Amino acid sequence: MTLVVAASTTVYAQSSGKLMGTITNSKTGETITGVTVRILGTSRGGSSDVSGKYSIPALPAGKYTVEYIYIGYSTKQVTEVEIKANDLTNLDIVLDNSEGQVLDQVVVTGSFKKESIGALYSQQKNSALISDGISSEQIRRSPDKNTSEALRRVSGTTIQDNKFVIVRGLSDRYNVAMMDGSVLPSTEANRRAFSFDIIPAALIDKITISKTATPDLPADFAGGAVQISTKDIPDRNFISFGLGYGYNSASTFKDFLQTKKNVQNYLGFDDGSSQLAKNFPSRADVDGQLSQKWQRLALKSLPNDFGIQTKSALPSQTYQFSLGRVKQYEDNSRFGALFSVNYRNSQNILPNIERNWFTYDYRDQQYKFSTNLGALANFGYTFGKNKITWKNLYNRTYDNTYTERFGTDGSSSSINKFYAFDLMQKSLFKSTLDGEHVLSDKNDKIKWTASWSNIGNNQPNQTKINYQKHEDYVNDPSVP
Incomplete structure (x- = not known):
């Protein structure tokens, strides 16, 4: 619950x-x-x-x-x-x-109104392409904390690994992700895919999935083009505060196993303790067979962070602050600015996950500590038949997962105890400058976009420990 x-x-x-x-x-x-x-x-x-x-x-x-x-x-x-x-x-x-x-x-x-459900449906009705989507009003009414969770509510889409989108049964490599009119780069080093879980849902104005090709869209997708629009110029001056707390009967206030955490981890940053030492051998040195002396020195330089603490899992927490300002001048031109900061932290327990394969029978217990920090700064100026906007989005996620696995390996007739420490840090910064100009009385328009994106994906100090004991020695106290 x-x-x-x-x-x-x-x-x-x-x-x-x-x-x-x-x-x-x-x-x-x-x-x-x-x-x-x-x-x-x-x-x-x-x-x-x-x-x-x-x-x-x-x-x-x-x-x-x-x-x-x-x-x-x-x-x-x-x-x-x-x-x-x-x-x-x-x-x-x-x-x-x-x-x-x-x-x-x-x-x-x-x-x-642009952000209303009716406006989104009307846009689909009058559009020359097949599309579906979700508006900010629908997102606001849901408990979704990031874009991947919001995309689950769009018909014809499936979310894989809680972050990759599948449109009409076609995997992520056949889809394209766009934000504010420009294509987003891949978040993965070894595949063409975008991790939608790094964008907070609170910063989204609407999401539209185009399922047919048109001249204004990239031509390298077969499933769908996922178009994300961040919030635009506000209609009026405002200051908004929001907070939310979530209770999960399977996790909240239950024993939560984790490595030691500090304030930086709660803000989505690593304090550097998980990084390799400066004198750690390079990949080329490791491939070249290190001597036993250098192997011992390399192992000693690794952080000794195998200690596990038992804490009480806190309720999920969400905080949001938004500020909007708009100024209208005598010549009917307008300048607007929108600033928003969004923070979320959750501590979830995934108990009794069964991993049943042909020769394996495992049961996992996972403890996931997640932090998401996002910020948005958008500016816009309309004058005459022209509009210039500058949109900026920054977001980072910090996921620290501890896994305990117990079970049997039928291929080796052994009892296994497996422990995994996984730390994943992702960041996204995107800046988009675009313009829209009306050229004639017939509403002929020209639109242009210039954008710059930077995506970071860091997985430091991934540690896995596996203990095996043959079934013949399960009851033998002399065999550890």
Whole structure:
């Protein structure tokens, strides 16, 4: 049984009421740039930017009629639009491209907000390709802590080893991973695969899996293109705090076996004690047959960290802090920034894992200590029919697993006792600069992207110890 308790607090900083939303084409679902937005009865107004978004700040509290005008589309008026003090009113509009028809009164209901489930489904309906996905709203309602867990909820996908995605039955080598419009490099040294468990779910805006090839996607996938979008420019100023605690009946407050831990391990870093000594022989020296003297010196230089401590497994812990700022200028241009830090630690026990093969009968007991630390810093500027964004994501994971295995080896008629110490550290840094520009009144757009990625995968001091005792000597006290 797993119980998750979460709490969050969001503080918005806003001095007056604000109206904003997104304007889209009713047939294609595409955003419309350059739509004139007027607050009737006042001199206030604005226009939609390159992303189809509009924003009219500092509106006094009250009810207004809002008019949307664009050449080639029906003029739409929305009445009874209520603006509240110190609040944001979101009004998404769909325009019909039937010329000459004027709608005097249209009451808009529902929302087409980018992060909503309805927006994601509408995007799929109007898309020329076959796709599926999950929005930030769905992720927020789930207990998923990383992207690989969130991908389990997308139809047609399977997660292998808790990190690699399989789309339509095709293994990870036939899929491609993308983030904010650019391809992610492989996280593995010996295979083409991306480990989705290193990206915190809290930093994701939406995930879309495209299952058919289109000109705007890479051509080297047969299963699917997994496209991850991180959070964009905020709609308003805010500060958000969140925390969560999880209880697992199989692990929490049970005896947890582990190597000695320090503050750095809890933050996702290694203190260096697991690294090889500077004078440790190189791979070439080891392959060249070391003398017994050098073998003894090399073994003595290894860290003596075989000691196991028994602690009480703590509940899983999640902490999140987010800060958003947006500034709108008189010429209707906007600058926004979003900062977010996410931390998670869990201590899980996987008891009685049976490993039954043709000649082996093993039973494993695993103790996994995991830390995930992620940070996001996104900036965006929209002006006229142009939009420039700079998105940065950093994340690192620290997984320390201790395994005890007991069982029989039928091929050698022996009783085995096996102990394994596994430490895996992964890091990801990605910086993306992209732009979007409208070239004509027909909404012809050009998009460009420049990105830089760095992925680290470090597995220091992996230790495995195996003891064997022949079945004939099981009850012989003279044989250890």
